[in-house]
Amino acid sequence: MNRLAHHQGIHKFFMALGLALYFSKPVMKHLVHLVDALTTKGFSGTLTDIHHWSFHPNHRTTLSHFFTKSPWNEEKLLEKLQEWILRQIERLAKRKNQPLFLSIDDTICQKTKPSSRAAHAMQGCNWHYSHKDHQMVWGHSLVWLMVHTFTQAFPFAFRLYDKAAGTSKIDLAIEMLSSLKGKLAHPVYVLMDSWYPSKELIEACLKQGFHVIAMLKTNRILYPKGIAVQAKLFARYIEPQDTRLVTVGQERYRVYRYEGAIHGLDDAVVLFAWKADQPMTLEHLHVVLSTDRELSNEDILRYYAQRWTIECFFRQAKDQLKLDGYRVRHIRAVKRYGAVVLPSCVYSIAESQQTLSAGLELLRSRKGHSVVEFIYDAAKQDIPIDVIKKQLHVA
Structure with a gap:
């Protein structure tokens, strides 16, 4: 050396x-x-x-x-890294008496589509829908899990999503969460956008004692008084006087709180939220689920806002650490590259605190x-x- x-x-x-x-x-x-x-x-x-x-x-x-x-063995590298992260994050949460957050999301490492004559194409690539570009792009899709408190965040695990393997992103998320079984003593909230809160994933979280706070699609079915209705239709009947003003950070929201059954859950809280300075129309509506009925409207929205941490991580990991810059072609090498990006992130965070x-x-x-x-x-x-x-x- x-x-x-x-x-x-x-x-x-x-x-x-x-x-x-x-x-x-x-x-x-x-x-x-x-x-x-x-x-x-x-x-x-x-x-x-x-x-x-x-x-x-x-x-x-x-x-x-x-x-x-x-x-x-890159799995052993990640395992030892994860043990270290959990020790740090648990100590921090305990000291500051804060809940722990687990954020789940996926990102695309975009690649150039090879010509049909390419002798050695990059393995594991496929077409994936990019929400950023609003179109299908060619590359690898990685599902990531982050562990964080209000003040400190660490990327924790990732899985390469392979369309051909028949394993869904939900399956990969459940797999990563199951590796934390029995390892977290604090109140834990799993944060996710509207693509993830399926019945299977919510059940997997609850089984481990984790609560879920997630954005819901507006076509999710609710059951007010036992009648099935889509969230967007239910929202039409909410008047401004039915809402409460809630402040989260710099933003103010009009919030209506629904408690009861939704598709896949017998008992939950669903918040219908609009920014206070915007009209209460469908295009401005946010529908947020919480499986913890004890939380206030403010806390549900404040906790959900922590999901932005994983979006920031994706941007920084791509801009600064070139998470998507690799040119290795073998699928094993792609996974190993991700396994090296992770300790590079954690070391950077650990050194600066x-x-x-x-x-x-x-x-x-x-x-x-x-x-x-x-x-x-x-x-x-x-x-x-x-x-x-x-x-x-x-x-």
């Missing part, structure tokens, strides 16, 4: 996770270099960049082998100092400049 101070910091973090018990020194070295490259400003997602930005001493082809053929952005800023500043110190120390030891240049990949 290069004698660079910022590499020692990453290595120390991996030792704190207990990875030395499971991984060889060469694997640990690769992981340190990968996290260094991913957190470097200007990184684009390629193996060439990883090799260059992390001052990797081995040939670039060793990185390709590491992602596709090397026998290291703040946000991913603040962490990356700190790590990039630290790296700059580390490289200058390395050159200074090498010069003091009369190491030839050509050797220094070679080690820092500027030869």
Whole structure:
């Protein structure tokens, strides 16, 4: 390993996770270099960049082998990382007496559709509907789970959604949530947008003692007085005088509270909410479900607003860590790339004790100092400049 101070910091973090018990020194070295490259400003997602930005001493082809053929266990890396995250987040929630949030959502890593003549197309790609682009796009769809409090958030797990495998995104979400069974003592709220709150997923959450707060589609069936009616039709009969004004952050909402059965649940709270400065029409309507009937209208909306954390993570992970920038073709390599993005995020957050952005800023500043110190120390030891240049990949 290069004698660079910022590499020692990453290595120390991996030792704190207990990875030395499971991984060889060469694997640990690769992981340190990968996290260094991913957190470097200007990184684009390629193996060439990883090799260059992390001052990797081995040939670039060793990185390709590491992602596709090397026998290291990425599941063990994620498992040890998750144990560490849960310890941090539980301690924080306990200290501040806050609930824990689990946010579920998916994002698309868009790729270029290969020509029919392409000999080695990227595995696992398919057409997925992009809500951002309002059209079908080609690429990989990843379902992510985040663990957070009001003040701290960590990406926790992900699954690659494969249309051909016949496993739905709901199945993947249930699988990730089940890995938390019996591990969380705090009140837990699972947050999701309107694509996820199916009967199966809600039941899976409740079975684990987790409550659900989710946006509902306006065609969800409610049963006021036992009569089946779509939420959007029910909303037509709500008058302004039936609502209460609720303030969440900087926004004020007109809220009507429904308590009773909905499709898939015998007993729930459903809030019909409109921004106070907008007309009470269908296009401005938000329908929010809470399985916790004890929560106030304010708390339901305040808790649901925390779901924005996962949207911010997707944007930052793509912009800053190039979550969607990889060019590896093998499906195993794609999963391993995601498995390296995750500790890069967590290390950044852990070092700054703040946000991913603040962490990356700190790590990039630290790296700059580390490289200058390395050159200074090498010069003091009369190491030839050509050797220094070679080690820092500027030869």
